[in-house]
Amino acid sequence: MALFDEDQEHRAFRQVFRKFVAREITPFAREWEKNRAVPREVWKKLGRQGFLCPWLPERYGGQGLDYGYSLIINQELIRGDGFGVGLGLHSDTATPYLYRYGSDALKERLLRKCTTGEAIAAICLTEPNAGSDLAAIRTRAIRDGDSYVINGQKTFITGGVFADVHVVACKTDSSSGARGITLIAAEAGTPGLTARPLEKMGWHKQDTAEVFLEDCRVPADSLLGEEGKGFKYMMEMLCRERLTITLDCQTLAEECLKEGLSYAKVREAFGKPIGDFQHNAFKLAQMATQVDIGRTYLDTLVAQFIRGEDITLKVSMAKAWIAEMAQRIAYDALQLHGGYGYMEEYRICRLVRDLRGFSIFGGSTEIMNLIIARRLGLNPA
Numbered sequence: 001m002a003l004f005d006e007d008q009e010h011r012a013f014r015q016v017f018r019k020f021v022a023r024e025i026t027p028f029a030r031e032w033e034k035n036r037a038v039p040r041e042v043w044k045k046l047g048r049q050g051f052l053c054p055w056l057p058e059r060y061g062g063q064g065l066d067y068g069y070s071l072i073i074n075q076e077l078i079r080g081d082g083f084g085v086g087l088g089l090h091s092d093t094a095t096p097y098l099y100r101y102g103s104d105a106l107k108e109r110l111l112r113k114c115t116t117g118e119a120i121a122a123i124c125l126t127e128p129n130a131g132s133d134l135a136a137i138r139t140r141a142i143r144d145g146d147s148y149v150i151n152g153q154k155t156f157i158t159g160g161v162f163a164d165v166h167v168v169a170c171k172t173d174s175s176s177g178a179r180g181i182t183l184i185a186a187e188a189g190t191p192g193l194t195a196r197p198l199e200k201m202g203w204h205k206q207d208t209a210e211v212f213l214e215d216c217r218v219p220a221d222s223l224l225g226e227e228g229k230g231f232k233y234m235m236e237m238l239c240r241e242r243l244t245i246t247l248d249c250q251t252l253a254e255e256c257l258k259e260g261l262s263y264a265k266v267r268e269a270f271g272k273p274i275g276d277f278q279h280n281a282f283k284l285a286q287m288a289t290q291v292d293i294g295r296t297y298l299d300t301l302v303a304q305f306i307r308g309e310d311i312t313l314k315v316s317m318a319k320a321w322i323a324e325m326a327q328r329i330a331y332d333a334l335q336l337h338g339g340y341g342y343m344e345e346y347r348i349c350r351l352v353r354d355l356r357g358f359s360i361f362g363g364s365t366e367i368m369n370l371i372i373a374r375r376l377g378l379n380p381a
Contacts, residue, residue: 014072021080029081033204047117053091061115071247078251084205089158093241094121097167101225122163124154132367135178141170150216160195160209164188172227181230185222192216202353242319245362250294252355253326259348260333294322313375320368323359330355
């Protein structure tokens with residue numbers, strides 16, 4: 001099962017990128033997990049091959065490709081044990097903010113570097129007391145002449161330690177709630193910008209951090225869009241982010257199914273493969289059915305997004321259902337492995353721990369259900 005395999009250009013791109021992953025990423029994945037970091041040279045190799053932000057226009061170093069290419073990259077990274085390298089966050093979540101809302105000066109300064117691997121982008125939204133409720137953020141930005149001075153703290157920031165540019169959500173008007181939120185780009189090396197790495201359950205190749213901004217002074221042209229419209233911009237961009245996360249969940253579910261099925265065919269108990277026991281055979285049949293339903297829905301949704309249709313409701317449904325479906329598939333696949341599934345040397349163990357956070361990232365399942373309910377005309381308390 002693969003996205004866009006009916007399209008010759010997508011298919012050719014997939015083959016080229018798959019070979020790159022097999023050569024440059026898969027053999028080193030376990031080492032990077034132990035080191036809790038991906039070497040910077042890997043990013044530059046990705047950039048030289050045109051795999052970073054391929055959707056950007058050529059004037060900024062991109063290739064002007066459609067969103068499907070980004071999804072193929074994310075899918076093949078997961079299949080090649082390259083999940084956690086961080087391409088999706090950089091290319092498809094953070095950098096689009098710079099391109100869509102950045103000033104001409106900011107674009108000229110940063111976007112080409114984002115395609116070469118010289119600059120890695122991260123997005124700083126969540127705070128210790130503001131996760132799903134982004135309107136409650138406390139980070140402040142005050143205009144001072146030709147600069148903004150930012151003070152605040154962010155947490156759970158993926159790529160926060162190694163990022164070269166942070167898209168920071170802050171309040172420029174603390175009395176206006178969501179209408180006072182503004183997005184500003186803060187570049188690494190700016191005095192007052194520091195990060196502390198966090199230890200987490202999975203995603204060991206990619207850092208997650210607390211980011212601190214203390215009298216962090218950035219140029220006024222680092223403003224993204226207009227003051228007070230940051231919340232609107234975040235809502236506009238969340239569909240793309242959630243679609244990417246949903247694709248990751250679907251691919252991880254497919255990989256967990258693959259591991260469970262392969263193991264069930266070779267592991268023997270009581271004189272026959274465990275997959276031949278009726279309970280296990282039926283369990284795998286149910287798992288395969290759920291995975292196929294998720295793929296069918298996701299492919300339809302991707303096509304609608306590429307056509308420019310509004311997928312706000314459907315992507316919330318997809319993110320909620322597919323993320324939870326993937327958790328079920330992962331649980332059952334690990335259960336089939338027995339004690340071996342709990343061992344790091346078995347791939348299913350690593351898949352399960354990396355997958356666990358996806359029902360939280362980009363809006364938890366509960367928040368997705370809240371969005372769906374409201375779109376249905378309900379007002380849950």
